[in-house]
Amino acid sequence: MRFLKLLIFVLLIAGAIAGSLWWFKKPPEVQTVMPTTGRAAEVVYATAVVEPVRWAKVTSIIRERIVSLCGCEGDQVQKGDQLAELDSGDARATLAELEARQELAQSDKERALQLLERRVVSQQVYDKAQNELIRINAITAAQKERLRDYVIVAPMDGMVLRADGSVGEVAEPGEILFWIGQPSPLQLVAEVNEEDIPKVAKGHKALIRADAFPGKELTAEVASITPKGDPVLKNYRVYLDLPEDTPLRIGMTAEINIVTSEKDDALLLPTAAFDGSKLLTLDGDNKIVLLEVETGIKGTRATEVLKGITGDNRVVFPYNPDLAEGQKVRPVPGDGK
Template identity: 50%
Template sequence: MRSKQQMRRYVVAVAAAAAVGAAAFWYALRPVPLSVVAPKRGDAAEIVYASGVVEPRVWAKVTSTVRERIVEQCNCEGERVETGDALARLDDTEAQAILGELQARLSLAQEEYRRKLALAERNTISEQTVDRARTDVAQLEALIAGQEARLAAYVLRAPSAGRVLRQDGEIGEVAELGTVLFWVGEPRPLIVEAEVNEEDIPRVEVGQKAYLRSDVFPERALEAVVDSITPKGDPVTKTYRVRLGLPEDTPLRIGMSTDVNIVVRLSRNALIIPAAAVSGTKVAVVKSRKAMLREIKTGIRGTNGVEVLSGLEESERIISPLPPDLADGTRVDVVRTEAK
């Protein structure tokens, strides 16, 4: 009786093991559900990315070279000014007092010099005494000239003709050294000043086309052309300044930020596949419901697409995205065909 029960348990165990084995065998050989995509023809572009700011081609900053309070300021933002027009005046009370003191000392020194010159003509004093008096006068005249030059810095003037693009600061505020109080220039034409990484700059040349993206105009195609490249880079940020000319009808405004994509190489009517379908130089095509790994030669690589130079026919269907562990000859079940 016991042996029969043991036999039944053994048979049940064998049957269960066989079922598990059969399920595992089926699971191992089942088709892997994957999606495929067809290569497409289009233009492949190699891009150098940078970020930039819109600026006028011709403009200048007006800063203070002395730290003093603003006592006068024009209300001229947006208005045209000519070279030398006064934009603001700083408090020069102390500087004027110093000038007045120097002028008073000069008057006394000149009077003393005339007196000693008269005495020298009567041979009552030496020529050395007269020379010292003459030197005192010359020194004071030099000090006055320097002080008058410093007083000119208390008036901020337009460095060139143009429009006051922006003005900062208010009457009563202290103008700090180097602080920009006025931007003067021409509102047109405009450029984009971009910073390009040093490893990318050898591929950038004057005349290349660039495509811009602005959050202000997300649906509008914006273009520019590389206008100039600074010969010297910044060793700290490891970037080079690139200026891109904008068309006259650009909607961009001064101060707006943009993403810059400079086209450094263009391949027209190229065979393009999704970047997700490529692992190194390998792709997988589907033939007779099996995945066949294929070596291809690639050209321009982008974040979304890869140019195929050889190793793939336009009529073939490739697996995308390509699973990293997909083995050659794996049975596949195409669950979706993407029109890419």
């Protein structure tokens, strides 16, 4: 009886060891996908802002208190219409003083002329009086011109898209008080990385994703690319025309994918299945075969394969660098995402 119990115990230990060896030596499990045929598209991603094609930012060039505003946000204005007025009290007082000095200089010149004709004073005295009048005239004219800076006018015909500032506030030089432009047509102004800009060309279509219109298909078309990029931010400005019926509004932000190349009926595999141009495939015995392939259009999700595989190949997905050539694996279907 004791011998029988010992034999059973030994057999159990041997079975456990054999099971453990089998477990540790069994082929690893891998997901596989097969190439599909479909549309391949290469895109360039960028962020963009909606702006009018024609518009202007209106600022003050002096620091002064606002005394009146037009209250015309949303209204149409003509070039030269008054939008705001700044406190010009000190400037007008200066002008009044200059005009008084101008009258005095005019009187001094006339008196010097009379004395010169009577040979009481020299030509030098008359010239001095005349030069003083010319100087005062120039200063007075400059002050009159400076008074125009206290009245802010529309630089173009258009709609007042936005008005900032309030009466009593101090307008700072360069601070935008009004946005004026044509409400249509609209455009997208995008910033494209310098590495991607060589792929972008006029006429390329762009797909738009805007938070204000989730799930809605919106498009634009590349109209122009600024010739000079920003060496600090390392990007280029790209302008895209929006269709007349676009629901996007001025000032909205959007994410865009500019389609730089596309092809129908392309042989596709998930991009995650690639390591550069390498793929891991399975032969008939479920052993790993490393393949070098030629790729075409590379998208964010799928990549086109030009040469190296057929539609019947089973491809490991995602690519696993721990697998070796000739290694036995256990394949399971993948979802290809």
